[in-house]
Amino acid sequence: MNNNFAQPAYHYRIDCMKPQQLFPALSFIFCGLFLQKPLALPQTSPLSAFSSAWNDARFLKCNTAANTSYLSKEEKDIIYILNMARTDPALFANTVVEKYPGFRNKPSLKDLPDYKSLLDTLRLVRALPLLYPDSICFESAKCHAISAGSLGYVGHERKTDQCKRSKHHQGECCQYGYKDPLLVLMALFIDQNVPFHGHRFLCLSSYSKIGVSIQPHSAYGYNTVIDFYF
Template identity: 30%
Template sequence: MAQLLSFILLLFVIDGLAARPAGWLQKELLTANTGKDAAYLNQVERETLMYLNLARLYPKRFVELELAHYWGNDKHGNFLTNSSYKESLIKEMSSMQPVQAFYPDRVMSASARCFALEKERIGGRTHERLSCKTDRFAECISFGMDNGREIALQLLIDHLVPSLGHRWLCLNSDINKVGLGFAKHKTAGVSLVLEMDFYYTQ
């Protein structure tokens, strides 16, 4: 009976995900799903948060289950074939120690959603805000990926981004609060804005 109840709980916790995580243990999914009770997050935002947490909490398992055999998708093709960026992430995560999970923040999520909706209206791929308040949070933006797994992978792999700034932030052990905002995008189809409690002083 206890095992049945645990299985039902797991289904409830991850119900509605665009892609059911394969190979992960129940306790790993429960630990990573820190946004499950955040009513202000939508499905894609919760899913993105969970996959980023799986990468942070279980880096070697993430390489095995999510990264090693990911080459792209139907929409964008196999754009990661022979990608040195993917290979460098595999190397980094295979030797890194686990770091604390991200937890969602309501205020930061409101800021992220405001900017995502602004992008829906006007498009563009910069971090410059027009009508939304400019905060000093660190910020990542994913373009063109419509589910949490691929958003997380895009930010972590950082394909063709020489600075690897998104990856550095997503795996940074000093960050634990984040805000997420997912919306349609005028030119990219969709975008997700990720705000982080890492404050730039310059």
């Protein structure tokens, strides 16, 4: 891979949004010994490195894309992790976000106002509805991610007729530079130097449908497009 890629970048867009739909109000086996088949090992959460609490059975419902054939493992995990953060924002703050500077070996993150405000937001926001994969949103995100990646483009404007026809979202996040699901999401959550923390706002809004596509990008290595719909 070209080591001269630009630093990670971000872009967000909100379309057709109603105020009341955005950012919900802040507030506050004993097992038998003679089984014919061996027991399956319990599923390990992608956030288990931050706390074993994420392996709790209540988070299994968050893996809404587990059986979605058109998504890659990384794309599925973006939905899984985002749903876990939305299901228990305070736990996400107190485990993942608190430990993230050390996890990334970037202790200076703790001094960023954007990082501090993320902790505050997650500790106040209520649990949000689960996001479910949507094939129409996926085709919208995929077309834009492929087109933007091949052109080295940064932004939301659809550059091909096909992408203009398939565009389908009411909110969109674009992140440039990462492929790892957690790094993509944490970049959007921290939203460093982004006015009004627009990506964070979208990720913590009451959407119900999501499409995710991660594709190569000629300038940044990778780009991720996340399209949301109510």
